[in-house]
Amino acid sequence: MTVDIIKEIYDAVLEGKVDEASNRVKQALGSGVDPNEILNSSLIAAMDVVGEKFGEGELFIPQVLWSAKAMQSGMDLLKPSFSSGEHAKKGTIVIGTAKGDIHDIGKNLLAIMLEGSGFEVADLGVDVTPERFIEKAAEVKADVVAVSALLTTTMQSMGEVVSLVKGRSLPFKVIIGGAPVDQAFCEEIGADAYGMDAVDGLRKVKELVKR
Amino acid sequence: MNIRVQREELLRQIGYRQPPESRLLKMIDDVLALLGDLIEHKLAFKVIQDEQSLPPFLVGAALKYAGGATLGQKLENKVKELFDEEKPAEAYILDTAGSIAITKAGDALWSRIRQDAASKGFRKGMRRTPGCRGIELDTQRWIFEELADPDLGITLTESWMMVPRKSLSFLARFGGKLKNSFSCEGCPQYADCTLRG
Numbered sequence: 001m002t003v004d005i006i007k008e009i010y011d012a013v014l015e016g017k018v019d020e021a022s023n024r025v026k027q028a029l030g031s032g033v034d035p036n037e038i039l040n041s042s043l044i045a046a047m048d049v050v051g052e053k054f055g056e057g058e059l060f061i062p063q064v065l066w067s068a069k070a071m072q073s074g075m076d077l078l079k080p081s082f083s084s085g086e087h088a089k090k091g092t093i094v095i096g097t098a099k100g101d102i103h104d105i106g107k108n109l110l111a112i113m114l115e116g117s118g119f120e121v122a123d124l125g126v127d128v129t130p131e132r133f134i135e136k137a138a139e140v141k142a143d144v145v146a147v148s149a150l151l152t153t154t155m156q157s158m159g160e161v162v163s164l165v166k167g168r169s170l171p172f173k174v175i176i177g178g179a180p181v182d183q184a185f186c187e188e189i190g191a192d193a194y195g196m197d198a199v200d201g202l203r204k205v206k207e208l209v210k211r
Numbered sequence: 212m213n214i215r216v217q218r219e220e221l222l223r224q225i226g227y228r229q230p231p232e233s234r235l236l237k238m239i240d241d242v243l244a245l246l247g248d249l250i251e252h253k254l255a256f257k258v259i260q261d262e263q264s265l266p267p268f269l270v271g272a273a274l275k276y277a278g279g280a281t282l283g284q285k286l287e288n289k290v291k292e293l294f295d296e297e298k299p300a301e302a303y304i305l306d307t308a309g310s311i312a313i314t315k316a317g318d319a320l321w322s323r324i325r326q327d328a329a330s331k332g333f334r335k336g337m338r339r340t341p342g343c344r345g346i347e348l349d350t351q352r353w354i355f356e357e358l359a360d361p362d363l364g365i366t367l368t369e370s371w372m373m374v375p376r377k378s379l380s381f382l383a384r385f386g387g388k389l390k391n392s393f394s395c396e397g398c399p400q401y402a403d404c405t406l407r408g
Contacts, residue, residue, distance in 0.1 A: 060226040062235055062300040100370030105306050112299045153348045154370065
């Protein structure tokens with residue numbers, strides 16, 4: 001029974017079936033399946049495969065979003081099973097679009113995937129000043145600050161976010177992403193990671209939180 | 212002018228080379244069915260007569276234009292609404308369809324400018340967008356002051372971003388001698404550039 005239901009939840013997340021995932025998680029909890037097993041063997045394991053398939057060009061953004069939603073529906077049901085929700089919470093991320101920039105699709109996609117994976121997300125929206133990133137990160141005790149930009153003209157303020165964090169020895173990691181950004185720019189400004197796309201961003205945030 | 216986005220071009224833009232599962236095709240068709248009512252596109256261009264304070268790209272051109280296009284605010288409001296309703300896949304697909312549509316609106320604007328230029332005896336021209344390849348982003352202000360078309364419905368933020376976001380602007384030049392710093396041959400994208408006339 002346990003193996004079957006774990007596999008069914010896994011499949012539902014992999015296939016992005018939100019209602020199916022939710023119903024199966026309810027069923028599993030009702031049958032006394034360990035929430036940790038549901039979390040690790042079904043939800044996280046399936047989402048990891050979704051990320052791999054995206055990286056290999058087998059899945060694309062809409063399907064990844066469906067899977068993220070399916071995972072989130074399961075996570076929401078699991079949260080009460082963990083004492084004060086801490087076990088399910090993987091970290092806190094402050095996310096926003098860099099100062100001067102008003103484009104937010106990439107930022108929104110990453111925020112959804114982070115939430116779907118169990119992160120607490122404080123979304124500051126667009127045109128966010130470096131100071132505002134830092135202020136919010138301190139307020140919510142963030143693990144990671146994620147800064148997005150679409151244009152070469154606005155990506156410069158990412159460096160200011162990094163400078164503030166490093167200059168004040170603040171305990172936040174900084175990840176950057178967006179069309180004009182690459183690994184070389186990430187290294188140039190001293191950011192901790194660069195996310196090539198939303199799925200890669202999720203993977204890098206997971207790595208940063210583990211460090 | 213109607214701006215239509217085909218299912219196949221939307222699938223290609225998202226990344227699909229093979230038809231995806233049927234429920235995704237249905238979602239795409241549903242989103243595309245919305246698109247017609249959400250696009251309120253407007254185009255505007257103007258022949259630049261003033262020789263004072265020209266952006267460097269236009270200096271020396273025999274015929275000069277500023278142009279702008281937008282899809283309007285309705286589409287963006289719907290994208291936000293879909294995100295707020297926790298329908299991110301639909302929101303993403305609609306936003307992507309909007310990106311294709313604004314590119315088409317830009318092509319239509321360029322086509323009109325080229326027709327206008329042809330009527331004046333000019334066939335070869337080129338266009339450049341602020342923020343790209345030597346055109347400073349603050350040229351946006353100059354363009355929209357020149358266009359001075361409140362009906363276009365594009366406003367600029369303090370950092371020269373256009374609102375609605377699915378908007379574009381460009382400078383276009385025909386004839387005359389281009390300054391070396393803007394010459395096509397010096398551009399890294401010369402080989403596969405689609406912008407040359």
